[in-house]
Amino acid sequence: MYVAVKGGEKAIEASHRLLDEARRGDPSVPEVSTRQIAEQLGLAVDRVMSEGSLYDRELAALAIKQAQGDLIEAVFLLRAYRTTLPRLGNSEPVDTAQMAIRRRISATFKDIPGGQILGPTYDYTHRLLDFRLAGEGGDGSDGFAPGEQADPPAEEPVPRVVDLLGREGLMEEDCGPAAGEEPPTDITREPLRFPAGRDARLQTLARGDEGFLLALGYSTQRGFSNNHPFAGEIRYGSVAVEIVPEELGFAIEIGEIEVTEVEMVNQFRGSAEAPPQFTRGYGLVFGHQERKAMSMALVDRALRAAELDEASVSPAQDEEFVLYHSDNVEASGFVQHLKLPHYVDFQSELELLRKLRAEFEDPPAEAAE
Amino acid sequence: MAEQGYNFAYLDEQTKRMIRRAILKAVAIPGYQVPFGSREMPLPFGWGTGGIQVTASIIGRDDTLKVIDQGADDTVNAVSIRKFFARTAGVETTERTEDATILQTRHRIPETRLGAGQILVYQVPIPEPLRWLEPREAETRKMHALEEYGVMHVRLYEDIARFGHIATSYDYPVRVNGRYLMRPSPIPKFDNPKMDRSPALQLFGAGREKRIYAIPPHTGVRSLDFDDHPFEVQKWEDVCALCGSGDSFLDEIVTDDRGGRMFVCSDTDYCGRRREAGHAGPTSRNGEADGA
Numbered sequence: 001m002y003v004a005v006k007g008g009e010k011a012i013e014a015s016h017r018l019l020d021e022a023r024r025g026d027p028s029v030p031e032v033s034t035r036q037i038a039e040q041l042g043l044a045v046d047r048v049m050s051e052g053s054l055y056d057r058e059l060a061a062l063a064i065k066q067a068q069g070d071l072i073e074a075v076f077l078l079r080a081y082r083t084t085l086p087r088l089g090n091s092e093p094v095d096t097a098q099m100a101i102r103r104r105i106s107a108t109f110k111d112i113p114g115g116q117i118l119g120p121t122y123d124y125t126h127r128l129l130d131f132r133l134a135g136e137g138g139d140g141s142d143g144f145a146p147g148e149q150a151d152p153p154a155e156e157p158v159p160r161v162v163d164l165l166g167r168e169g170l171m172e173e174d175c176g177p178a179a180g181e182e183p184p185t186d187i188t189r190e191p192l193r194f195p196a197g198r199d200a201r202l203q204t205l206a207r208g209d210e211g212f213l214l215a216l217g218y219s220t221q222r223g224f225s226n227n228h229p230f231a232g233e234i235r236y237g238s239v240a241v242e243i244v245p246e247e248l249g250f251a252i253e254i255g256e257i258e259v260t261e262v263e264m265v266n267q268f269r270g271s272a273e274a275p276p277q278f279t280r281g282y283g284l285v286f287g288h289q290e291r292k293a294m295s296m297a298l299v300d301r302a303l304r305a306a307e308l309d310e311a312s313v314s315p316a317q318d319e320e321f322v323l324y325h326s327d328n329v330e331a332s333g334f335v336q337h338l339k340l341p342h343y344v345d346f347q348s349e350l351e352l353l354r355k356l357r358a359e360f361e362d363p364p365a366e367a368a369e
Numbered sequence: 370m371a372e373q374g375y376n377f378a379y380l381d382e383q384t385k386r387m388i389r390r391a392i393l394k395a396v397a398i399p400g401y402q403v404p405f406g407s408r409e410m411p412l413p414f415g416w417g418t419g420g421i422q423v424t425a426s427i428i429g430r431d432d433t434l435k436v437i438d439q440g441a442d443d444t445v446n447a448v449s450i451r452k453f454f455a456r457t458a459g460v461e462t463t464e465r466t467e468d469a470t471i472l473q474t475r476h477r478i479p480e481t482r483l484g485a486g487q488i489l490v491y492q493v494p495i496p497e498p499l500r501w502l503e504p505r506e507a508e509t510r511k512m513h514a515l516e517e518y519g520v521m522h523v524r525l526y527e528d529i530a531r532f533g534h535i536a537t538s539y540d541y542p543v544r545v546n547g548r549y550l551m552r553p554s555p556i557p558k559f560d561n562p563k564m565d566r567s568p569a570l571q572l573f574g575a576g577r578e579k580r581i582y583a584i585p586p587h588t589g590v591r592s593l594d595f596d597d598h599p600f601e602v603q604k605w606e607d608v609c610a611l612c613g614s615g616d617s618f619l620d621e622i623v624t625d626d627r628g629g630r631m632f633v634c635s636d637t638d639y640c641g642r643r644r645e646a647g648h649a650g651p652t653s654r655n656g657e658a659d660g661a
Contacts, residue, residue, distance in 0.1 A: 258560065340475075347635075
């Protein structure tokens, strides 16, 4: 005798207990602290803050711990928290030209005002496992001696490379909003509409999944829309965030955030209205994430196809395709919703398939009821 | 008691107001998909976030909530959503269809007819009925504006040309109030007739796709068909093995690995109440089917 599946509630509770156990792992191994995650898994924290659209290292570290290091799950946790926060005000646009720079390179000029600053990067490491790091820690076996620190970040503002090209007229004008223009849209409050403005596009890309944007950016380099990109400048450092409280009427600094900014310089052959010139692809993300920021800049440029009157033939140039599918919280939810029961739709399909099979095997004249 | 530290029914009042404005617009234009600023919820997209946001925006302290998934109150996702509202809103919940003021559903309309004053909230994965025919939102919005629904009729006609009948069994397209083409969410077409002129308000929430649409009470809802191929619903040769009902939607249960199967009502409340009332199906104690 069939007994309908009951006890969903108990099953869920038991599942949560198992999850807690799995998260903790072997209890004889010391528990990892969120501070340790924030300090020593900083790049994971950066990614979660970016795609979670919330700059808070402690909460991102907590999300990573709670998600057992599943970064997309951690992004989701942070986003769900973010929606409950009140909107107190909008900051002034961040001025990245005033960035306190930790790393800054240009692939277009050998020397640039302000200089090339290599900073912390994996770029020129040899990818050899460093077994000194395999120790239990705390015994100095990792070979790290505090005090060996390199120069502190440059305090002098460093001009942006693309602005140097701009002065010569070889680079298109910065297409930021002019005074009196509509304030930028907010994709966390307003649904995307198409065609999307560049504001909505850049916001969507900034919180978009790194893997998805990496693959799309890569595809543009392999011939699925080639924009001949040069890394005009990649800079990473901290910038001040300012707000203008209504009662004061002038800007005050409320803190600093670390960002990575990428300006790609791309060829443009010109059109009937515009002379040949370089065009921009722009990337800006929280923390130190050059791979993501560069991918974003490539995709941003690819998505400008319509605006620049270029043939739009590749996936990376397809606005609805890119913007609707870049959000990993949405994508992960919908892909995994297939785990939910679909008995009813499946039953309907089963009935239909049996009917079609019966008609296939019987002469059609008789099959028609 | 509601959970401390969160607003009643989780969403802040500003957000609820925004969603209620979208709902009002949806009710004013039956079947039209209203874009809204869907929020991230603490449940994943694709798991009912649209329905949850709609419910959260309309629920009050005096409401009684019923949540079903596949017609059943006890499937894990229905349990999870019901618990979410019990926790964040502290409202009463029920499994009895007629006792609920708000019913949130995934993939079914209850067998018990809904009455005036009840609100049925559907969880919608893909709101756009033309999506499999035209993937671009910019295009489909234009098609709705121009009432250009020929492609859908062509698709149904192609089914008839190929199979002799329309081969869509769930999420079967409807015209609402003679105007908008609408996707009823993946309910079986068996449930489509229940939408027509229902005295209950029907609200549809698609969280990931950020759309809300509605069928106001007593609004005409017609399933697409042709004069010579009228719309028809699924029929079973069996009756429910538990309650003997011959006119409810039946789920097929595989009972062994030798082809054994049985059919039971997908609506657990309807089935349970029939059994309480003394109805029995072929596999119940007395072994006599009575229904239908």
